[in-house]
Amino acid sequence: xKRIGPFVLERRLAPTRTAVLGYSLLAIVIALxxxxxxxxxxxxxxxKAYSAIGRTTLGTRFGLMEILRRTIPLLLCGVGLxxxxxxxFWNIGAEGQLLAGAxxxxxxxxxxxxxxxxxxxxxxxxxxxxGALWGIIPALLKVKLQVxxxxxxxxxxxxxxxxxKWLIYGPWRGPSMRGFAYTDLFPRDAxxxxxxxxxxxxxxxxxxxVAAVTAALILxxxxxxxxxxxxxxxxxxxxxxxxxxxxxxxxxxxxxGGLAGLAGVGEVxxxxxxxxxxxxxxxxxxxxxxxxxxxxxxxxxxxxxxxxLFGLIFAAGDEIKxxxxxxxxxxxxxxxxxxxxxxxxxFLLYWRVRFVGKGKGWAGKAGS
Amino acid sequence: xxxxxPAVAVSTHRACRTLLTKKQYxxxxxxxxxxxxxxxxxxxxxxxxxxxxxxxxxxSEASKDVALxxxxxxKTFPGVVxxxxxxxxxxxGEVHALxxxxxxxxxTLMNILYGLYQADxxxxxxxxxxxxxxxxxxxxxxxIGMVHQHFKLVARHTVAENVVLGLSGTPFLAPxxxxxxxIRELGExxxxxxxxxxxxxxxxxxxxxxxxxxxALVRGADILILDEPTSxxxxxxxxxxxxILERMKEEGHSVIFITHKLDEVMAVADRVxxxxxxxxxxxxxxxxxxKPTLAKMMVGREVVFRLKxxxxxxxxxxxxVENLWALSDxxxxxxxxxxxxxxxxxxxxxxxxxxxGQKELVEVITGLRRATRGRVVVxxxxxTNKNPxxxxxxxxxxxPEERLKMGIVPEMSxxxxxxxxxxxxxxxxxxxxxxxxxVRRFARHAIEEYEIMTPSPETPAKLLSGGNIQRLILARxxxxxxxxxxxxxxxxxxxxGATEQIRQILLQQRERGAAILLISxxxxxxxxxxxxxxxxxxxxxxxxxxxxxxxxxxxGLMMAGEKRGVRA
Numbered sequence: 001x002k003r004i005g006p007f008v009l010e011r012r013l014a015p016t017r018t019a020v021l022g023y024s025l026l027a028i029v030i031a032l033x034x035x036x037x038x039x040x041x042x043x044x045x046x047x048k049a050y051s052a053i054g055r056t057t058l059g060t061r062f063g064l065m066e067i068l069r070r071t072i073p074l075l076l077c078g079v080g081l082x083x084x085x086x087x088x089f090w091n092i093g094a095e096g097q098l099l100a101g102a103x104x105x106x107x108x109x110x111x112x113x114x115x116x117x118x119x120x121x122x123x124x125x126x127x128x129x130x131g132a133l134w135g136i137i138p139a140l141l142k143v144k145l146q147v148x149x150x151x152x153x154x155x156x157x158x159x160x161x162x163x164x165k166w167l168i169y170g171p172w173r174g175p176s177m178r179g180f181a182y183t184d185l186f187p188r189d190a191x192x193x194x195x196x197x198x199x200x201x202x203x204x205x206x207x208x209x210v211a212a213v214t215a216a217l218i219l220x221x222x223x224x225x226x227x228x229x230x231x232x233x234x235x236x237x238x239x240x241x242x243x244x245x246x247x248x249x250x251x252x253x254x255x256x257g258g259l260a261g262l263a264g265v266g267e268v269x270x271x272x273x274x275x276x277x278x279x280x281x282x283x284x285x286x287x288x289x290x291x292x293x294x295x296x297x298x299x300x301x302x303x304x305x306x307x308x309l310f311g312l313i314f315a316a317g318d319e320i321k322x323x324x325x326x327x328x329x330x331x332x333x334x335x336x337x338x339x340x341x342x343x344x345x346x347f348l349l350y351w352r353v354r355f356v357g358k359g360k361g362w363a364g365k366a367g368s
Numbered sequence: 369x370x371x372x373x374p375a376v377a378v379s380t381h382r383a384c385r386t387l388l389t390k391k392q393y394x395x396x397x398x399x400x401x402x403x404x405x406x407x408x409x410x411x412x413x414x415x416x417x418x419x420x421x422x423x424x425x426x427x428s429e430a431s432k433d434v435a436l437x438x439x440x441x442x443k444t445f446p447g448v449v450x451x452x453x454x455x456x457x458x459x460x461g462e463v464h465a466l467x468x469x470x471x472x473x474x475x476t477l478m479n480i481l482y483g484l485y486q487a488d489x490x491x492x493x494x495x496x497x498x499x500x501x502x503x504x505x506x507x508x509x510x511x512i513g514m515v516h517q518h519f520k521l522v523a524r525h526t527v528a529e530n531v532v533l534g535l536s537g538t539p540f541l542a543p544x545x546x547x548x549x550x551i552r553e554l555g556e557x558x559x560x561x562x563x564x565x566x567x568x569x570x571x572x573x574x575x576x577x578x579x580x581x582x583x584a585l586v587r588g589a590d591i592l593i594l595d596e597p598t599s600x601x602x603x604x605x606x607x608x609x610x611x612i613l614e615r616m617k618e619e620g621h622s623v624i625f626i627t628h629k630l631d632e633v634m635a636v637a638d639r640v641x642x643x644x645x646x647x648x649x650x651x652x653x654x655x656x657x658x659k660p661t662l663a664k665m666m667v668g669r670e671v672v673f674r675l676k677x678x679x680x681x682x683x684x685x686x687x688x689v690e691n692l693w694a695l696s697d698x699x700x701x702x703x704x705x706x707x708x709x710x711x712x713x714x715x716x717x718x719x720x721x722x723x724x725g726q727k728e729l730v731e732v733i734t735g736l737r738r739a740t741r742g743r744v745v746v747x748x749x750x751x752t753n754k755n756p757x758x759x760x761x762x763x764x765x766x767x768p769e770e771r772l773k774m775g776i777v778p779e780m781s782x783x784x785x786x787x788x789x790x791x792x793x794x795x796x797x798x799x800x801x802x803x804x805x806x807v808r809r810f811a812r813h814a815i816e817e818y819e820i821m822t823p824s825p826e827t828p829a830k831l832l833s834g835g836n837i838q839r840l841i842l843a844r845x846x847x848x849x850x851x852x853x854x855x856x857x858x859x860x861x862x863x864x865g866a867t868e869q870i871r872q873i874l875l876q877q878r879e880r881g882a883a884i885l886l887i888s889x890x891x892x893x894x895x896x897x898x899x900x901x902x903x904x905x906x907x908x909x910x911x912x913x914x915x916x917x918x919x920x921x922x923x924g925l926m927m928a929g930e931k932r933g934v935r936a
Contacts, residue, residue, distance in 0.1 A: 003486075221801055221802055221804065222800050222801055222802060223791060223792055223797045223800060223801070223802060224800070225802075226784070226791050226802060227791075229777070229779075229780060229784075230777050230780070230788065233777045233778065233779040233780060234773070234774075234776070234777045234778060234779075236770070236773045236774040237773075237774055237775070237776060237777045237788065239736060239756070239774075240734075240736065240756065240766070240768060240774045240775070240789075241756070241757070241760075241788045241789045241791075242735070242755055242756035242757025242758070242759075242760060242789065243757075244755075
């Protein structure tokens with residue numbers, strides 16, 4: 001037990017599901033309330049802003065499709081990160097792994113010469129492999145050389161981003177693009193099919209949903225999932241049980257990086273149809289997916305819900321830019337606040353706060 | 369509670385600053401004046417105290433020799449009443465034992481007295497005056513000192529530096545030198561021999577404990593709380609501690625001695641308060657009570673001190689260790705050429721003070737630490753430096769010392785914890801998939817057979833009590849009839865009931881034909897269970913004895929580093 005001013009804190013061992021859900025919602029609500037202050041400071045009525053956002057995103061088919069389009073990369077990256085986070089492997093590198101997938105897809109589409117019917121499967125396959133490779137490198141660095149996973153995965157993002165820049169300014173710059181830093185457009189047979197009148201590349205969405213279900217099954221029903229959970233919850237117990245960290249880390253990052261790679265394939269083959277500047281390929285999906293995974297609290301199925309939520313926020317960002325004439329970066333502010341408050345309520349999950357008033361709990365002031 | 373150490377250290381530090389900057393404070397000042405220090409709204413005025421005094425008779429003129437009185441202390445934690453209307457009295461100049469099983473509420477009561485917890489209700493009187501203790505700082509100001517079970521010393525500092533840490537009113541330059549004289553003086557007075565200039569890491573556990581006691585005395589403690597003080601000591605060191613306590617008694621200090629060892633109560637205490645399940649069973653002078661009665665009060669039923677043990681039927685050697693060398697975590701030699709063997713149907717006990725290589729020995733045998741030299745042979749196969757899983761699969765069970773950190777995965781369910789180490793083999797795993805039906809079936813079976821008290825197999829393991837966590841580990845490790853059981857401190861910190869059950873289980877395994885390597889600091893346990901006892905000191909085996917021929921004294925000397933037969 002601890003005491004802070006008139007409050008008493010009591011340790012809680014196991015937060016209930018309702019508490020987790022309730023406090024997560026609380027975090028989002030607080031973030032929404034703070035956002036309205038920002039709207040207000042910008043001279044926009046928060047009520048008007050939220051209703052406009054709600055109307056245009058949730059109220060129209062176009063808006064709903066925009067949400068889905070944003071959800072796809074978040075879902076794939078998010079599910080992968082859930083797996084990594086369950087093993088306490090802090091993969092901050094989904095962004096780079098996504099770009100690695102995009103690069104591999106571009107190579108298949110433009111330079112491989114793989115015949116048409118095999119092109120799209122090959123893009124996904126190699127995209128997964130490229131993302132997985134980009135993820136396994138930090139895993140090996142961590143297990144073999146004790147390199148901090150947060151730092152190495154984060155740095156790998158920059159390496160990949162500059163690699164993409166080099167490709168599009170250098171060897172892969174499209175001759176037909178008149179000096180712009182793009183590759184050529186992919187041939188039509190390398191374009192993913194879209195839902196009618198939208199930018200929703202449904203094969204990737206489907207893969208994302210299958211990935212969520214599969215990841216849930218892997219974690220709960222397989223030997224690998226069991227070992228991931230043991231290694232994540234108690235490294236000492238894993239060591240004691242002879243569970244190899246090398247194996248767990250490599251598997252986890254293979255899946256995590258691979259899924260992010262698939263997201264990259266979806267973005268270039270479904271939307272842009274070419275490789276372009278890294279921050280146009282991905283609007284920071286790999287970073288936002290960290291919040292998606294954190295909010296899902298270790299459950300890949302929950303990542304479906306949380307990625308939809310952040311899909312909505314991205315779609316709303318577009319709306320804020322167009323209708324309210326505010327910068328698109330407002331979504332980053334919002335994402336940041338949600339993550340901030342989510343980590344804040346973590347405290348409430350494990351400590352029960354009770355008000356005891358002045359009389360009983362005035363430890364700090366007396367005598368000092 | 370988060371880690372207690374920093375909080376205590378900080379508040380102690382600030383407390384002393386407060387004390388010593390207020391010039392009127394000195395060790396011989398009357399308590400009354402201390403109470404008049406500005407302590408906020410909590411200290412009750414005289415009228416209030418009187419009113420309370422009417423409700424509770426004790427703080428009257430007649431009980432002048434009562435140093436401490438805790439009345440009707442109630443403390444609840446979510447789901448448990450840790451202290452249920454506990455009344456506890458300590459007289460001036462007595463050693464008062466607080467006896468009870470783990471979870472009886474002894475430590476909770478003392479943590480309330482030391483200000484680490486707040487009681488939900490109840491009152492504390494010191495020398496007849498009501499006080500309120502809201503932090504260790506308050507406790508120290510009221511001249512209460514506490515020596516925790518795990519010492520809170522800075523290993524790289526000297527004794528004097530540790531004593532002076534957080535003590536204010538010392539010179540800015542070379543503060544440690546200022547207290548060296550005081551430390552020597554106290555050492556003379558109480559027999560607390562320790563060199564103020566020695567570094568703490570060089571000291572034995574007994575010496576470190578003395579430093580802790582000196583720390584409390586320098587801060588003017590009149591009432592000293594010792595939490596399970598002998599758990600880290602050799603028998604000889606315990607004897608010395610008891611002598612120190614005698615001296616303190618003579619000087620008028622009151623000592624509260626928390627323990628669950630009956631022998632110590634009889635040896636050192638004037639009176640004893642027995643607690644069970646949060647309540648006080650009785651407070652008695654030790655002269656008027658005997659061990660079996662105390663044990664019955666403590667446990668609530670008759671206790672068998674001797675377990676029935678079949679004659680040792682030694683079979684083949686299950687474990688042979690030859691000239692084993694290994695390094696500690698700090699890269700220093702922890703095992704220096706250890707050799708022994710354990711046969712099937714035999715228990716070999718390893719005695720020794722903690723930190724003499726026991727941990728490293730267990731880890732090397734189970735594959736968790738690399739041997740730098742030597743061999744470990746299990747059932748005729750050399751398994752030196754093999755992967756822990758390979759060794760476990762050969763039929764080596766490991767009951768680890770660190771139950772919570774290593775023995776279980778706290779967040780995972782009881783059922784999932786029960787298959788750890790076996791999760792990769794049939795029937796729990798077929799190919800890539802786990803067989804959840806088999807896992808559940810095994811869990812139900814194990815929970816019943818080992819009497820694991822859990823709401824359900826799906827309950828997270830971290831919610832179980834210590835005894836039940838140990839039952840879970842035993843159920844898991846002993847399933848599949850292992851040929852060798854490496855048990856590190858299997859009953860440490862468990863209550864009498866669980867201890868008895870776990871010892872029975874180990875004896876059953878022995879009768880079944882398992883070889884058991886039992887590492888324990890509890891000499892009584894080793895004398896009861898083991899067929900042979902080897903004593904380890906600084907990574908070497910000092911000698912080997914059988915419980916029948918050995919005396920506690922002889923083992924104690926070996927634990928302190930004397931080789932068998934070397935002694936004159």
